[in-house]
Amino acid sequence: MPTWDPDLLEFEARMARRYRWLFANWEQAVANEGRRLDALLRSRGVRRVLDAACGAGRQAIALAEHGFPVVVSDISVAMLAATRAEAARRGLRIDYCAADFRALPFFGAAFDAALCCGNSLAHCLTNEQLRAALVGFRRAVHCGGILVADLRNYEPILRNRPRFHFRQMHERPEGRLLVFDVWDYHADGTLTFNVFFVEEGPEGWTTECLSTLQAPHLPEAFASALREAGFEPEDLRVTNAWVEVVAVAV
Numbered sequence: 233m234p235t236w237d238p239d240l241l242e243f244e245a246r247m248a249r250r251y252r253w254l255f256a257n258w259e260q261a262v263a264n265e266g267r268r269l270d271a272l273l274r275s276r277g278v279r280r281v282l283d284a285a286c287g288a289g290r291q292a293i294a295l296a297e298h299g300f301p302v303v304v305s306d307i308s309v310a311m312l313a314a315t316r317a318e319a320a321r322r323g324l325r326i327d328y329c330a331a332d333f334r335a336l337p338f339f340g341a342a343f344d345a346a347l348c349c350g351n352s353l354a355h356c357l358t359n360e361q362l363r364a365a366l367v368g369f370r371r372a373v374h375c376g377g378i379l380v381a382d383l384r385n386y387e388p389i390l391r392n393r394p395r396f397h398f399r400q401m402h403e404r405p406e407g408r409l410l411v412f413d414v415w416d417y418h419a420d421g422t423l424t425f426n427v428f429f430v431e432e433g434p435e436g437w438t439t440e441c442l443s444t445l446q447a448p449h450l451p452e453a454f455a456s457a458l459r460e461a462g463f464e465p466e467d468l469r470v471t472n473a474w475v476e477v478v479a480v481a482v
Contacts, residue, residue: 237445244308246442250429251288253411256400266294278344282372284333285352289315296324305331334365341374348381354446366461370481379463379479386448388472393417407432422447451475
C-alpha cells in the first residue's frame with residue numbers, strides 16, 4: 233500500500249478555487265456549520281479551537297463568525313490562501329499555520345478542541361499515519377478537551393462498490409456547472425476519488441478532473457485508533473454516508 237499520494241498537493245491546489253462548488257450553496261453550508269459547531273462547542277465550554285485540516289475554511293469561517301478564536305492549519309498553502317481570502321472578505325481574524333496534520337507542530341495542550349472534518353483523515357493511507365494524526369491532535373488539546381472529526385462511511389462503499397456519485401448542478405449566469413465523482417478501487421485497498429467539474433461556457437463545455445487517493449478507514453478501526461491515541465469516543469454516529477465523532481481527551 234502506498235504511504236503518500238504524490239498528487240495530493242496538486243489536487244489541493246486545484247481544488248482550492250473549486251471547493252465551494254462541492255456544495256449546493258456555500259453560504260448556507262458555512263451557516264449550517266456555524267450553528268452546529270457553536271451548539272456543540274459552547275455547551276462544553278470550548279474557547280480556543282484548532283482546525284487541523286481547514287481546506288477552504290468552511291468550519292474555520294463558521295467558528296470565527298461565532299466568536300471563537302481559531303487557529304487553522306493545512307498541508308496546502310493554496311487552501312490556506314483560500315481560507316485567508318474568505319476570512320478577509322468577511323472581516324474575520326483567523327491565525328494560520330502551514331502543516332501536515334500527520335505531523336502537527338502544536339504541543340502543550342494549547343487548545344480546548346481540535347477539528348478534522350470533510351473526510352480529511354482518509355488521506356492517511358496507513359493505520360500508522362492515522363494514529364500519528366490522532367496522537368498529534370491529542371497533544372494539541374488539554375485533558376478533557378475534545379476532538380470533532382468525521383470520515384465517509386466506507387463500509388457500504390466497499391460493499392456495493394459504486395463507481396459514480398453525483399454531487400451538484402449549479403445554474404450560474406455564465407453557464408451551468410456539473411460536479412460529480414468517478415471512484416476507482418485498487419487491489420491494495422485504497423480508492424481514487426476522481427472529482428469532475430464540467431463547465432458550460434461561451435465556446436461550449438470544458439471538463440476538469442481532480443483526483444485524490446484515499447484509504448477506507450472503517451468505523452470500528454477508527455474508534456479503536458481514537459482510543460489508542462488517548463481519546464474516548466463520547467458520541468460516535470454512523471449513518472449510511474458518514475462517521476461523525478466527538479471524542480474526549482483522557
